[in-house]
Amino acid sequence: xxIGELARRSGLSRDxxxxxxxxxxxxxxxxxxxxNSYRDYPEEALITLDQIADAQAAGxxxxxxAMLMGQLQAADPDGFDGEAFLDARIAEVEARITRAERFLExxxxxxxxxxxxxxxx
Amino acid sequence: xxIGELARRSGLSRDxxxxxxxxxxxxxxxxxxxxNSYRDYPEEALITLDQIADAQAAGxxxxxxAMLMGQLQAADPDGFDGEAFLDARIAEVEARITRAERFLExxxxxxxxxxxxxxxx
DNA sequence: CAAAACCATGGAGTTGAGTCAACGGTTTTC
DNA sequence: GAAAACCGTTGACTCAACTCCATGGTTTTG
Numbered sequence: 561x562x563i564g565e566l567a568r569r570s571g572l573s574r575d576x577x578x579x580x581x582x583x584x585x586x587x588x589x590x591x592x593x594x595x596n597s598y599r600d601y602p603e604e605a606l607i608t609l610d611q612i613a614d615a616q617a618a619g620x621x622x623x624x625x626a627m628l629m630g631q632l633q634a635a636d637p638d639g640f641d642g643e644a645f646l647d648a649r650i651a652e653v654e655a656r657i658t659r660a661e662r663f664l665e666x667x668x669x670x671x672x673x674x675x676x677x678x679x680x681x
Numbered sequence: 682x683x684i685g686e687l688a689r690r691s692g693l694s695r696d697x698x699x700x701x702x703x704x705x706x707x708x709x710x711x712x713x714x715x716x717n718s719y720r721d722y723p724e725e726a727l728i729t730l731d732q733i734a735d736a737q738a739a740g741x742x743x744x745x746x747a748m749l750m751g752q753l754q755a756a757d758p759d760g761f762d763g764e765a766f767l768d769a770r771i772a773e774v775e776a777r778i779t780r781a782e783r784f785l786e787x788x789x790x791x792x793x794x795x796x797x798x799x800x801x802x
Numbered sequence: 803c804a805a806a807a808c809c810a811t812g813g814a815g816t817t818g819a820g821t822c823a824a825c826g827g828t829t830t831t832c
Numbered sequence: 833g834a835a836a837a838c839c840g841t842t843g844a845c846t847c848a849a850c851t852c853c854a855t856g857g858t859t860t861t862g
Contacts, residue, residue: 562838563839563840564837573821574838575820575822576820576821579820583819596827596828596839598828598839613780614781614784614787615784617776617781617784618780618784618785619738619781620784621819622819642795643792643795646788646795650785650788650789653781653784653785656738657738657785659738659739660740660774660778660781662735663732663739663741664775667774670767671768674763683808694851695808697851700850714858714859717810717857718809718811718857719808720809720810743848
């Protein structure tokens, strides 16, 4: 599909998609018509984009994501310690979720307190 | 306590603390000695700072936090709908945690796959 | 008592993650 | 067959959240 369709279906802007592509998070091919320079994005890009949103919600930076997507499935070419990298990310995400849940709890308490307060004193 | 001690005990830089204070997230008083302009931070600032970290892990912006801390406990002065604001934040944080947990799960699977792979094919 | 360590203020600079504008070309649609 | 809608490329711009630097004072410490 072309970038406009991917934008519509993913809910992201064309600029954001191009930005992600420059960062190596999604990929495209040259497209069939030889007359133009339009690129073709595969259907799976939608899945990838959803995973990117998950990762960002977990606090991952785009640089980390690119590292994960590039280095990790690339059969571990050089002396890159994928296990250590993954272990570190996992610990980070766990800590972040714990903190977020603690915050959610206090939000809920604030909400309950507000609901219990009569409108005028 | 003075800003240096707060920095040491919170693990944040003095600059960050001053930045948070400008944004209205923490407060200080003029301090007792009249000869200098050093400010005095209360013990509770440490708790507040920890809550700020929780909130940030949950994806809250500093502007939202300032809104929460200012508007919400300020007895709802004008026509600000605290309940709607809180409900919106709660929904956002819930969604974020769900996404983060999904990502954590795929990280764990990647980790398991790596562990199961013998070093040389 | 002098050097080292600390403090406040102001303003500039940085980084990550996009976003916008302008250009010239290509398809689609009325 | 034009106008409208789309595309790629480049480069500048924005915004949030810090971070750094310079200046000029104040405490603490050896």
